[in-house]
Amino acid sequence: MKTLLTPKKFIYYDPVLLSEPVQHIFDDNYWKQKNAITGSAQGRGTTWFVQTKVIEAALRHYRRGGLLGKIIKDGYLFFSWEKTRSLQEFKLLEELIRDGVHVPRPIAARAIKKGFYYQADLLSEKIPNAEDLVSILQSQSLSCSLYSYIGHEIRKMHNAQVDHTDLNIHNILIDKSNKVWIIDFDKCTKRVGDSWKGNNLTRLRRSFLKEVKKRNIHWSESDWTTLIQSYHK
Structure with missing residues (x-):
């Protein structure tokens, strides 16, 4: 795995599953411009299905639910990069795969720090068919x-x-x-x-x-x- 770290941004990704420029992959407009959007799903927000050079993937922006989600839609209190939701989910998926559980392969996780809060995104495998x-x-x-x-x-x-x-x-x-x-x-x-x-x-x-x-x-x-x-x- 590789890491890109600045004072305000953390990206953790698998270079085997990702050939695109990592700084652009969490922007749905990037995939739209490449005509690589294959579909979408609605939940708390829109999950975009995109065709990378390696596999089809699901791009998800983390959003809050419940009453708090109506006030703070996608901000989470920042403690450390390791405790961001995107990186925790990425690493949990890695562990489950090692244990033989059928889960999507994680591709890239991002967190962006904004003051005391952060926003997060995850790109993971879309299970084919x-x-x-x-x-x-x-x-x-x-x-x-x-x-x-x-x-x-x-x-x-x-x-x-x-x-x-x-x-x-x-x-x-x-x-x-x-x-x-x-x-x-x-x-x-x-x-x-x-x-x-x-x-x-x-x-x-x-x-x-x-x-x-x-x-x-x-x-x-x-x-x-x-x-x-x-x-x-």
Whole structure:
């Protein structure tokens, strides 16, 4: 990995996955001018999908949620470069990959210091030919084997002691080869013990129930039972 550091800016990146000039890659206008925008997704802000010279990537600017997010949209209190959200997520993804968990490869992280606050961005791999569970389950149900794969992948993440604080079915993808991926590790951390793991699973189950009511997805309690049985194997 390489680092670019100035008094006001920190960029950490993988030169194997990035051939473009690093000072421009966090600007969506740069990709627009190159005609390299392949799509977008809406969340707290816009995630841009861009075609780099090496792989297709997702460019995300960190934004706050909740009531505070209406006042301070994208500023976070600065303590050190190591504690910025973009660098923490980058390094957590590196650790998960080393532990064999299917997560996107991190490409580049940036933080810009502005007084006592900073803003942050992350460029990471867009998983090719993959859809999230919400999109899939709106049109069809999943096989028992796929629910088993999901349970197994979550178990791998938990064996790596990573607490995914926003584990929901928007953040679980399945690609064309039926490989399960977990995404969006902002604010996620490594923890000791096991007591917190049940909260991840409870949150995931609530998201299934929520989307049954909201979008009438194809899901039943028996699907959850299959997932949990695989998780505990």
